[in-house]
Amino acid sequence: MKRRYKILILMTVVIAMVSFTTIPAFALTESEVQDQVNAVGKEAVTGNVFVWFLCAIAFLKVSQKIDSFMSSLGINVGHTGGSMMAELLIAARGIGAAKSFAGRNGGGGGSRNGTGGSSGGGSTFMRGGLSGVISRKFTNDATKRATGSSGGGLGGAAFASSVNKGGGFANKVIGNVATGSISSNGTISGAGASDALMSYLGYTALGEGAEEIPSFSDVEIGGGHIFATETSEEHPQGIAMGMYNAEQYMPPDGDYTTVTAADGSSWYKQYATDAVERKPYKAEDGSIAYRESLVKKLPKAPQRKDRI
Numbered sequence: 336m337k338r339r340y341k342i343l344i345l346m347t348v349v350i351a352m353v354s355f356t357t358i359p360a361f362a363l364t365e366s367e368v369q370d371q372v373n374a375v376g377k378e379a380v381t382g383n384v385f386v387w388f389l390c391a392i393a394f395l396k397v398s399q400k401i402d403s404f405m406s407s408l409g410i411n412v413g414h415t416g417g418s419m420m421a422e423l424l425i426a427a428r429g430i431g432a433a434k435s436f437a438g439r440n441g442g443g444g445g446s447r448n449g450t451g452g453s454s455g456g457g458s459t460f461m462r463g464g465l466s467g468v469i470s471r472k473f474t475n476d477a478t479k480r481a482t483g484s485s486g487g488g489l490g491g492a493a494f495a496s497s498v499n500k501g502g503g504f505a506n507k508v509i510g511n512v513a514t515g516s517i518s519s520n521g522t523i524s525g526a527g528a529s530d531a532l533m534s535y536l537g538y539t540a541l542g543e544g545a546e547e548i549p550s551f552s553d554v555e556i557g558g559g560h561i562f563a564t565e566t567s568e569e570h571p572q573g574i575a576m577g578m579y580n581a582e583q584y585m586p587p588d589g590d591y592t593t594v595t596a597a598d599g600s601s602w603y604k605q606y607a608t609d610a611v612e613r614k615p616y617k618a619e620d621g622s623i624a625y626r627e628s629l630v631k632k633l634p635k636a637p638q639r640k641d642r643i
Contacts, residue, residue, distance in 0.1 A: 477508045481531060482521035482557075498530055501539030501597065509535045510598040513556050514580050522557030529554050532563060537597045559583040559639070561602070575607040577633045587637035607631035 476490025487494065497505035509531050512520050523531050529551045533539045538548050549567035561578040578594065579587065581601035591605045610632040613625040 474508065474511075477504070478512060478520065481505075481508050481512055481523050481527075483523075483525055483527070484521060498527075498534045499539070501534045501537065501541075503597075505531070505534050506597040509556065510596065510600060513561060513596075514559055514583065514600065515557070517558040520557065522555055524555045524557075528556060529563075532556060532561065535596050535598070536594070540597070560636070562633075565606075570606075574631060575633050576604060577636065578602040578604045579637055583641070584637045584639055585643070587634060589634045603637065605634055607633045 473490040473493070476485075476487040477494035478487075479485040480487030480491030480494045481498075485491070494505055494508055497503070498509075509523065512523055513535065530539070532551050532554050533548075535556075538545070541548065547568060549565050551563040551565055552573070554563040555561070559580045563576055564573045565576045566573045579602060581593065581603060584603060587603050587605055589605065589608065591603050594602045594604045596602060608631065609629055612628050612630045612632075614628075615623055615625050618624045
């Protein structure tokens with residue numbers, strides 16, 4: 336009887352301690368966690384997390400001991416774990432897997448535009464916490480849908496819905512591909528590329544009743560430039576056009592206009608101009624002669640600012 340009384344007292348104390356310690360933890364907000372990181376640094380907070388992790392294991396061992404006492408009294412309880420060594424090995428393996436996953440997903444170097452270099456795989460992967468990880472996954476899926484590399488899951492479905500309305504989410508994804516590296520982001524071309532360009536240039540948001548809206552074909556978006564064939568009232572037969580991001584390219588030679596995309600970025604826009612095309616052929620006397628014709632060609636692309 337005395338033994339059972341001691342166990343009940345011990346259980347009461349443990350429950351009270353858990354209640355007092357978990358309620359403040361559940362009340363934490365993301366801003367409070369960020370304030371703590373700013374105050375003591377990420378290394379200190381990481382150390383605190385590790386200490387709490389050890390405390391959690393200790394609490395499980397205490398719970399396991401209580402379970403064994405209750406089992407000896409004939410009370411059915413759940414099992415809280417095996418040996419301490421086995422649990423430590425499992426915990427170490429879990430931490431190692433998390434670090435490996437973070438290293439694979441976050442250690443890809445600097446950002447596309449050089450504005451947010453990565454200081455470490457794990458810190459990049461967990462930047463912004465769980466909400467940041469989910470947001471980046473959502474955007475990456477949308478990018479895959481835009482470039483046609485995959486369906487993109489939920490993010491891809493959101494992109495498809497947004498691009499049909501000329502929405503800000505779709506334009507942000509298109510802008511990231513348009514100004515990003517082709518080797519890492521790919522390009523937007525083929526089926527759906529014309530809809531993407533219509534959205535990115537702000538025409539889709541005008542609605543179906545808008546007048547003097549051009550159409551585009553043979554669209555390629557990526558690497559800081561946009562190429563397409565534009566058909567409009569001014570060019571009913573279609574004309575090749577090229578656009579170059581103003582932050583990445585120098586102003587082009589010849590006539591051009593500056594266009595503002597839906598995401599606020601500026602682009603130099605040029606149309607194809609008349610050019611003489613010479614095709615060689617062999618004359619009757621065996622000499623080489625040339626047939627000349629007038630064709631429409633895009634002017635030479637301007638220089639990139641990072642290559643000057």
